[in-house]
Amino acid sequence: KTEIAKVLKALRCLMKRSLPDSIAGAARAQAYSLAPVLRYHLRKTCTNLVQMLLALPVLAAFLLYHGRLAPAAVLVGLPLAVQFVFVLGLALFVSALTLHFRDIQSILGHLLHVWFFATPVLYAYADLGPRMKAILRFNPMTHVVVSYQQTLFEGRLDHWRGLGAA
Numbered sequence: 001k002t003e004i005a006k007v008l009k010a011l012r013c014l015m016k017r018s019l020p021d022s023i024a025g026a027a028r029a030q031a032y033s034l035a036p037v038l039r040y041h042l043r044k045t046c047t048n049l050v051q052m053l054l055a056l057p058v059l060a061a062f063l064l065y066h067g068r069l070a071p072a073a074v075l076v077g078l079p080l081a082v083q084f085v086f087v088l089g090l091a092l093f094v095s096a097l098t099l100h101f102r103d104i105q106s107i108l109g110h111l112l113h114v115w116f117f118a119t120p121v122l123y124a125y126a127d128l129g130p131r132m133k134a135i136l137r138f139n140p141m142t143h144v145v146v147s148y149q150q151t152l153f154e155g156r157l158d159h160w161r162g163l164g165a166a
Contacts, residue, residue, distance in 0.1 A: 038092065045087055059152065060073065075157050086141075118136070119145055120142055
C-alpha cells in the first residue's frame with residue numbers, strides 16, 4: 001500500500017505543476033551535464049531530418065511529373081546539412097538560455113512566428129529590392145531557403161557564399 005500511495009502522491013504533484021515549470025525543472029536538473037541535453041536535441045533534430053528526407057522524394061516526383069526536376073536537385077544535400085547543423089546549434093543555445101531565463105519559453109513562439117515571415121519562404125527572394133535583400137542577408141535561414149529554392153525549382157545553386165556564411 002505504501003508503494004501505491006507514493007506513486008499517487010507523485011502523480012498529484014506532477015499534475016499540479018504546469019508543463020513549462022516541469023520543462024524548466026528538468027532543464028535545471030540537467031544543468032550539470034550536457035550529454036542528456038545534447039542527446040535529446042540530437043534525437044529531435046535527426047527525427048525532423050528523417051521526416052524531411054522522406055518528404056523530398058514526394059517533391060521530386062511532383063517536379064519530375066511537371067518536367068521541372070533539374071540535375072542540380074542532387075545538390076539539395078548541401079543546404080540540408082547546413083540547416084541540420086544550424087538548427088542543432090540553435091536548439092542547444094536556446095536550451096542553455098532557457099535554463100537561466102524561463103521567460104524565453106513563452107517568447108520563443110512569437111519570435112519564431114516573426115522569423116518565419118522574415119525568411120523568404122512565401123515570397124521569392126529574387127523579386128525583392130536591393131534594400132530588402134540587404135536586410136534579409138542578416139537572417140541565416142534566408143540563405144538556406146534560397147539555396148533550397150535554387151536547387152529544387154531553378155536548377156542551379158548560385159548562393160554558395162550565403163550558404164557558407166549561414
